[in-house]
Structure formats: C-alpha cells, structure tokens
Amino acid sequence: MNAHPSSPSPKVLTLVFAALLGLLALSAASSRVITGPWGSALGLFLAVVKTTLIFVFFMRLRYQTGLVRLFAVAGFFWLSLIGLLTFADYLTRG
Amino acid sequence: MKIDAFSSRDVSADTPVNYFTRDYSLRSWLFTRDHKRIGLLYLISITFFFSIAAIAAALMRWELLTPQGDLVVSDIYNRLFTLHGVLMVWFFLIPSIPAVLGNFILPLMIGARDVAFPRLNLASWYLFMTGGLLVLYAILIGGVDTGWTFYTPYSSVYSNGHVMLMASGVFIAGFSSIATGLNFIVTLHKLRAPGLTWFRLPLFAWSIYATSLILVLATPVLAITLLLIMLERFLGVGVFDPKLGGDPLLFQHLFWFYSHPAVYIMILPGMGVVSEIIACFSRKRIFGYRIAAIAILAIAALGFLVWGHHMFVSSQSVYAGVVFSLLSFLVSVPSAIKVFNWVATLHRASIRFDTPFLYALGFLALFTVGGLTGLFLATLAVDVHLHDTYFVIAHFHYIMVGGMVMAYMGGIHYWWPKISGRLYHEWLARISAVTIFIGFNLTFFPQFILGYLGMPRRFHIYPPEFQTLNIVSTSGAVVLAIGYTLPLFYLGWSLFFGPRAGSNPWDATGLEWTTPSPPAEHNFERTPVVTQEAYDYPDLSL
Amino acid sequence: MKPPSSIDASPYTDATQRSVAQHLGMWTFLATEILFFGGLFACYAIYRHTYPEAFAAGSARMDFWIGTLNTGVLLTSSLFMAFADHAVKLGRRETLRRCLAAVWLLGVIFLGLKFYEYHQKFVEHLVPGAGFHPDGGAAPPEQLFFVLYFAMTGLHALHMMIGLGVITWLFVRASRGTLTADRPAPVEMTGLYWHFVDCVWVFLYPLLYLVR
Numbered sequence: 001m002n003a004h005p006s007s008p009s010p011k012v013l014t015l016v017f018a019a020l021l022g023l024l025a026l027s028a029a030s031s032r033v034i035t036g037p038w039g040s041a042l043g044l045f046l047a048v049v050k051t052t053l054i055f056v057f058f059m060r061l062r063y064q065t066g067l068v069r070l071f072a073v074a075g076f077f078w079l080s081l082i083g084l085l086t087f088a089d090y091l092t093r094g
Numbered sequence: 095m096k097i098d099a100f101s102s103r104d105v106s107a108d109t110p111v112n113y114f115t116r117d118y119s120l121r122s123w124l125f126t127r128d129h130k131r132i133g134l135l136y137l138i139s140i141t142f143f144f145s146i147a148a149i150a151a152a153l154m155r156w157e158l159l160t161p162q163g164d165l166v167v168s169d170i171y172n173r174l175f176t177l178h179g180v181l182m183v184w185f186f187l188i189p190s191i192p193a194v195l196g197n198f199i200l201p202l203m204i205g206a207r208d209v210a211f212p213r214l215n216l217a218s219w220y221l222f223m224t225g226g227l228l229v230l231y232a233i234l235i236g237g238v239d240t241g242w243t244f245y246t247p248y249s250s251v252y253s254n255g256h257v258m259l260m261a262s263g264v265f266i267a268g269f270s271s272i273a274t275g276l277n278f279i280v281t282l283h284k285l286r287a288p289g290l291t292w293f294r295l296p297l298f299a300w301s302i303y304a305t306s307l308i309l310v311l312a313t314p315v316l317a318i319t320l321l322l323i324m325l326e327r328f329l330g331v332g333v334f335d336p337k338l339g340g341d342p343l344l345f346q347h348l349f350w351f352y353s354h355p356a357v358y359i360m361i362l363p364g365m366g367v368v369s370e371i372i373a374c375f376s377r378k379r380i381f382g383y384r385i386a387a388i389a390i391l392a393i394a395a396l397g398f399l400v401w402g403h404h405m406f407v408s409s410q411s412v413y414a415g416v417v418f419s420l421l422s423f424l425v426s427v428p429s430a431i432k433v434f435n436w437v438a439t440l441h442r443a444s445i446r447f448d449t450p451f452l453y454a455l456g457f458l459a460l461f462t463v464g465g466l467t468g469l470f471l472a473t474l475a476v477d478v479h480l481h482d483t484y485f486v487i488a489h490f491h492y493i494m495v496g497g498m499v500m501a502y503m504g505g506i507h508y509w510w511p512k513i514s515g516r517l518y519h520e521w522l523a524r525i526s527a528v529t530i531f532i533g534f535n536l537t538f539f540p541q542f543i544l545g546y547l548g549m550p551r552r553f554h555i556y557p558p559e560f561q562t563l564n565i566v567s568t569s570g571a572v573v574l575a576i577g578y579t580l581p582l583f584y585l586g587w588s589l590f591f592g593p594r595a596g597s598n599p600w601d602a603t604g605l606e607w608t609t610p611s612p613p614a615e616h617n618f619e620r621t622p623v624v625t626q627e628a629y630d631y632p633d634l635s636l
Numbered sequence: 637m638k639p640p641s642s643i644d645a646s647p648y649t650d651a652t653q654r655s656v657a658q659h660l661g662m663w664t665f666l667a668t669e670i671l672f673f674g675g676l677f678a679c680y681a682i683y684r685h686t687y688p689e690a691f692a693a694g695s696a697r698m699d700f701w702i703g704t705l706n707t708g709v710l711l712t713s714s715l716f717m718a719f720a721d722h723a724v725k726l727g728r729r730e731t732l733r734r735c736l737a738a739v740w741l742l743g744v745i746f747l748g749l750k751f752y753e754y755h756q757k758f759v760e761h762l763v764p765g766a767g768f769h770p771d772g773g774a775a776p777p778e779q780l781f782f783v784l785y786f787a788m789t790g791l792h793a794l795h796m797m798i799g800l801g802v803i804t805w806l807f808v809r810a811s812r813g814t815l816t817a818d819r820p821a822p823v824e825m826t827g828l829y830w831h832f833v834d835c836v837w838v839f840l841y842p843l844l845y846l847v848r
C-alpha cells in the first residue's frame with residue numbers, strides 16, 4: 001500500500017523533486033542571461049514557485065484544512081505590510 | 095479520561111483537593127503543566143519586576159522635585175529611565191493580563207482542561223525568567239542608558255552601557271511572548287467546549303485571541319532588530335551604520351513595527367477584562383457584542399499599520415508621515431466604538447459599585463483621556479511640537495497605567511475569589527481603587543501641561559518655571575504608591591484569613607464561575623456543553 | 637493517596653483534534669519564523685533598492701557553483717524528509733531510519749560547504765569589519781551586502797544546526813522503534829520545520845548568488 005490520506009506517495013514526491021531541480025537549473029542558467037531588474041524579478045518568481053511546490057506537497061498543505069492553509073500564508077501577508085509601508089518611506093523621501 | 099479531583103485525600107471536609115492544595119512541593123510547582131499554577135508563577139514574577147521598575151520611577155520623580163540635577167547625575171538618570179521602560183514594557187505590561195489572567199482563566203472560560211500545549215506554557219515561563227534575570231544582571235552591573243527604545247547609532251555604536259546583555263534578555267523574553275501567543279491561538283481554535291461558537295465567547299477570550307495574533311506576528315521583528323543591534327556592536331559595522339551607507343532610521347522602522355502593535359498587546363487584554371467586569375456589575379450583556387468583538391480584531395489589525403507616527407520628526411518622508419497620520423486616526427475608531435459600547439451597556443443598568451467595577455470605571459475615564467490625547471499626537475503638525483515632551487509621557491501613562499494597570503487590578507480583584515478561593519476586604523479594596531485613581535491623576539495630568547509648555551522628556555534638569563507642576567506630579571506619585579501597596583496587604587491577608595468564596599460570588603455568567611473556587615486540577619469533571627449566548631443575564635426590563 | 641498528576645491530563649479528546657492542533661501550532665511558529673527572517677529580507681530589499689550596483693558587485697564575488705550545489709543538496713534533503721514522513725505513517729521503520737540518515741547527511745554536507753565558503757570569505761578579506769578589504773576595492777555599500785550575507789546565511793545555518801540536532805534525536809528514536817504510525821507528530825513537525833528552513837534558502841539563493 002503506497003497511499004496515505006495525509007502524505008503524498010513517493011512517486012508524487014519524486015516528480016515534485018524533479019520539478020524543483022528543473023526550476024533550480026532554470027534559475028541558475030537564466031541569471032547568467034537575464035540581468036538587471038527583470039533578472040531579479042524572474043529569480044524571485046522562480047523562488048516563489050519552488051516554495052509553493054514545497055509548501056503544497058512536501059509540507060502537505062494539499063491535505064490540510066483551510067484554517068491551516070490560512071495560517072501558512074498569513075506570515076507572508078504580514079511581512080508584506082512592513083515591506084510596503086517601509087518602502088513607502090524610502091521611495092518618497094525628497 | 096477520568097478526572098478524579100475529589101479523591102479521598104486526607105484533608106478536612108471543607109477544603110476539597112484543588113489545584114493549589116493538590117501538592118505543596120516546590121518540585122510540583124517548578125515542573126507543573128497546570129495553566130493555573132503557571133499563571134500564578136507569572137503573577138509572582140511580574141509583581142517582582144514591577145516593584146523594581148516602580149522604585150526606579152520613584153527615584154526619578156524624587157529627582158524631578160527640583161530643577162537641578164541634584165539626586166543623580168545625568169548618566170544615572172538615563173540608566174534609570176531605561177530600566178524603568180524596559181522592565182515595565184517587557185516584564186510587566188506585556189505579560190500581565192495574558193500570562194497571569196489569560197493563563198489562569200482562559201481555559202476555564204472556554205471549558206477546557208488546559209491550554210493546547212501545557213509543556214510549552216511552562217517553557218514560556220522559564221524563558222521569561224531567563225530573560226528577566228539577564229536584564230536584571232545587566233542593570234546590576236551598570237545598566238544601559240539608551241532608553242527602552244535602543245535607538246541607533248547610539249545603542250549600536252556609541253553607548254558604553256551593557257546593551258548586548260540587556261538586548262539578549264529582552265530577546266529571550268520575546269520567545270516567551272511568542273510561545274504564550276501561539277498557545278492561546280491554538281487553544282481558542284481547538285479546545286472550545288461543544289456549543290461554544292466564536293460568537294458565544296466572552297469578550298475577554300476575543301481580546302486574548304487578538305492579543306495573541308499580535309504577539310506572534312510582531313515579536314519576531316523585534317527579535318531580529320535586537321539581533322542586528324548586537325551584530326553591529328559585535329562586528330563594529332552593521333546595517334544601520336551610515337559609514338557604509340546604512341540608515342539609522344531603518345532601525346526605527348523595524349523597532350516600531352513591533353513596538354506599536356506592542357502597545358495593543360498591552361491594552362487589548364485590558365479591554366477584555368473591562369468588558370467582563372462591566373457586564374457582570376451592570377448585570378447586562380455588553381451593548382453591541384458582535385461589533386465589540388470585531389472592533390477588537392480591527393484594533394489588532396490596524397495597529398500594525400501606524401508605526402510611523404513615532405517617527406514624524408525623524409526625517410522620515412513627509413508623504414509617509416501623512417499616510418501614517420491618517421491610519422493613526424483610523425485606528426482610534428474601533429477603540430472609540432468600544433468605549434461607546436461600554437457606556438451604552440451602563441445605561442439603564444443595575445449597577446453594583448464593587449471594587450472591580452470601580453477599576454473598570456477608572457479605566458473608562460482614563461483610557462478615554464489617554465486615547466483622545468493620542469489624536470493630538472497623531473496630528474502631524476501638532477506632533478512636531480509635542481514629540482519628545484512630557485505630553486507623550488502623559489499620553490502613554492494614561493493608557494498604560496490609567497487604562498491597562500487599572501484593568502489588570504480590576505481583573506485581579508474580579509477573579510481573585512476564583513483563583514484563591516477567598517474574599518478580600520471590600521471597603522479597603524474600594525479605598526485602594528479610589529486612592530489609585532486620585533494619585534494617578536495627580537501624577538500624570540500635570541505632565542500634559544508640562545509637555546504642552548515644552549518640558550522635554552528624558553531630562554532631569556529643567557527650567558525652574560516647571561517646578562510647581564513637577565512637585566504636584568511627584569506628590570501624586572506618593573499617593574499612587576500607597577494605592578498600589580495596599581492591595582499587597584489586603585489580598586495577602588485574605589489568603590489566610592479572608593472568608594471562603596463560593597463558586598460564583600459575583601453571580602456572573604461564564605464557564606469559569608461554574609467551577610469550585612479554587613478550581614480542581616483538571617478544571618471540569620465533565621466537559622460542559624454550551625447552549626447560551628455570552629453574558630446571558632436576565633433582562634431586567636421585563 | 638496522591639490525586640492523579642497533570643501528566644494524565646491531556647487537554648484533547650481525540651487524536652484528530654490533537655493532530656490539527658499540532659499543525660496549527662507548528663504553522664503559527666513558522667509564521668513567526670517568516671517574520672523573523674523577514675526583517676532581514678526587508679533590510680536587504682531596502683538596501684538593494686538603494687545600492688543596486690554595490691549589491692551586484694557583492695553578489696559577483698559569491699561562489700555561484702557552491703551556492704547552486706548547496707541549493708540542490710537542500711532540495712534533496714527535503715525530498716528524503718518527505719519520504720521519512722510517508723514512511724512513518726506506513727509504519728516502515730527501516731525506511732524511516734534510512735531517510736532520516738540521508739536528511740542528516742545532506743544537511744551536514746550543506747553546512748560543510750557553507751563553512752568552506754565562510755572560510756573563503758575570510759581568506760579573501762570579505763568579512764565585514766576592520767578586516768574588510770576586497771580585491772580591487774569596493775564602494776562602502778558593498779560591505780552592507782556582506783553584513784547581510786553573513787547575517788542571513790548565519791541565521792539560516794543556525795536553524796540548520798538546530799534541525800540537525802532534532803533529526804539526530806529522531807534517528808535515535810526511530811532506531812529504538814518509538815516512532816510509531818499512530819503518533820507521527822514528531823516526524824511531521826520536524827519535517828515542516830526542515831522544509832521551511834529549506835524554503836528560506838530557496839529565497840536566499842537568488843538574492844545572494846544571482847544578482848547581476
């Protein structure tokens with residue numbers, strides 16, 4: 001028996017892992033080619049994709065209740081508050 | 095799971111085994127997982143830290159009797175107000191209601207046997223004590239002179255005080271806060287008794303929930319900020335260092351991102367206690383219960399968006415200042431809504447002026463004054479003149495001492511029979527409450543005037559024309575001290591000689607009042623099932 | 637006769653309730669970690685916005701291959717941690733042991749490479765402070781990059797070491813057979829922590845190694 005109600009099967013985990021390695025290779029290679037602000041944006045975007053895969057499959061958010069998922073993303077939302085409002089200061093200084 | 099709280103134990107018939115008498119050994123206290131005992135451990139600890147911080151305040155007020163710096167030199171004065179701020183904020187106010195009353199009462203109030211993670215709860219107390227002892231040690235070997243706000247570059251580069259030690263102590267205590275908040279959040283989500291839906295919870299539970307959200311989301315930012323100061327002192331260079339292109343103001347952003355929500359950590363539990371007391375002693379459901387609950391959450395959420403109002407004159411962008419000013423006005427709205435709700439509850443109510451209610455009334459008056467003066471400070475143009483004056487000091491003492499500490503005292507008196515199983519001397523307690531109210535206003539109202547007239551904070555040498563008001567303030571502090579000392583005596587006396595309290599001496603609603611006083615170790619013999627709304631007092635108009 | 641002690645008094649009524657509570661508790665803790673590291677990320681974001689060239693110059697001095705390899709090492713360790721979580725739930729004790737050992741080994745490899753990097757930075761005079769003088773000189777904000785590099789990766793490494801300690805303890809318990817399918821929480825919660833620390837690195841990698 002390979003299935004468990006709250007844990008992905010080793011096959012799914014391996015596929016996700018392969019995807020993660022692929023994204024890593026993409027991040028590494030693209031950083032040589034795409035530079036500047038677009039390069040940074042791409043690097044961050046790929047990091048978000050990897051993190052989402054890890055959260056959903058490795059950290060099993062796929063099998064958790066809505067409340068647990070809310071807790072999982074709440075930290076990022078709150079972090080964005082300090083980011084946004086602090087940047088509001090730095091971007092608008094005379 | 096069987097609960098056997100009333101087993102045949104060799105005690106007299108009128109004292110059944112309860113959480114306190116179950117085991118008197120030191121080991122059973124230091125290794126306890128009982129939320130009630132942990133609440134008492136915190137009670138003793140924070141009273142201890144409060145006393146030290148109060149002595150520092152007494153020395154400061156004594157110094158301020160005269161315009162010259164004659165009691166202490168400036169360096170010592172700086173270390174005194176730093177000590178006072180650090181101990182009062184992190185080792186008294188922030189833990190007070192959550193760690194003492196929240197720990198003791200919350201599980202009882204929701205029909206649970208304990209909090210979600212009892213061992214983590216005990217760990218939080220040990221972390222708290224470790225942090226506190228580190229801070230005390232830092233004070234004993236010379237202290238810190240930066241103020242509790244640790245502004246850079248003074249704290250990270252130039253100060254010759256024991257910044258690393260004190261910052262480490264606060265850092266460790268921060269983990270205690272986070273553990274407590276985490277525990278309460280999970281407890282409220284998962285351990286409510288059957289039938290106890292969110293909107294049937296007493297407002298104290300709502301306020302503890304909102305406070306816990308702030309505790310877990312804000313404290314980590316303080317932690318990293320303190321680490322960065324320590325890093326800069328250790329390496330000699332750091333992220334706030336202008337020589338590298340760093341910005342000292344970045345420290346202030348990070349620091350106040352925590353420290354502003356921190357003041358809501360301090361006041362929200364007080365608001366919760368006041369709701370409980372007002373409902374009980376006016377025999378009435380809190381007016382606008384749902385709005386009150388949502389307002390609690392709104393205060394917590396909006397409180398994260400206003401920190402820049404501490405930085406209006408810091409060289410922060412003026413546009414950011416305008417945004418922070420507007421948001422600060424906005425956060426006053428839910429607080430005002432709550433005040434209206436409390437007052438509306440009192441309207442045409444059947445009021446009993448017992449001690450807890452006196453404290454709640456005091457809270458209403460003093461919190462309102464404190465809150466209104468916050469609006470002055472939130473106004474950019476006015477704050478330019480009031481920043482770093484005694485007006486600010488009066489404002490936050492009105493809220494913290496006039497509001498929060500009065501709520502804390504009210505809560506202690508309200509739940510004392512539950513915690514100790516005894517009743518205290520009512521008239522002595524009422525006299526204390528009134529003494530505190532009078533002493534408080536004498537101490538801090540003159541400070542509004544002093545601030546308006548321009549007396550700066552954190553200075554012990556001032557122009558002679560301010561002396562009269564300073565003398566009034568110090569006299570008030572003496573009265574206040576008497577008011578705070580009296581409860582130590584009559585509450586202590588009640589433990590040994592006070593009449594025994596029944597389960598519900600106030601005839602209040604709420605699950606905690608269905609247990610014996612003091613409660614048994616596991617709280618409830620059978621998990622209660624809740625079918626009524628909160629504050630289900632009989633409608634007296636019928 | 638002593639009354640029952642509080643050891644018997646679990647506040648939970650059933651295993652599902654306890655499991656959800658444990659997950660909520662752990663995710664709350666991870667939220668605090670997001671804000672803890674997040675403070676550093678906020679500092680990074682502000683200074684990178686202000687000094688883009690200095691940050692690119694600093695990043696160019698990083699060892700791209702070690703950074704990329706280390707990211708792969710951590711991702712692999714996460715895979716084995718996920719395998720371990722699966723194994724404990726199916727009661728496969730030997731698989732669990734081996735997966736935990738693999739996680740541990742990969743974690744040690746990561747730290748080994750990290751400390752080698754730190755050593756290289758020391759040799760190249762890139763440690764912030766009095767000894768900071770990089771080859772070819774550097775604008776002062778480049779030192780800010782390195783302060784953040786050491787602070788962020790150092791804090792991450794500290795979390796890794798704590799994680800390795802916990803994994804060691806889990807390995808011992810797995811060997812003794814005390815990690816059972818009906819109480820998977822120790823492995824589950826450790827897994828959540830380990831994956832999270834991996835995610836922090838997943839963000840650190842582009843921010844420190846890939847700035848051009």
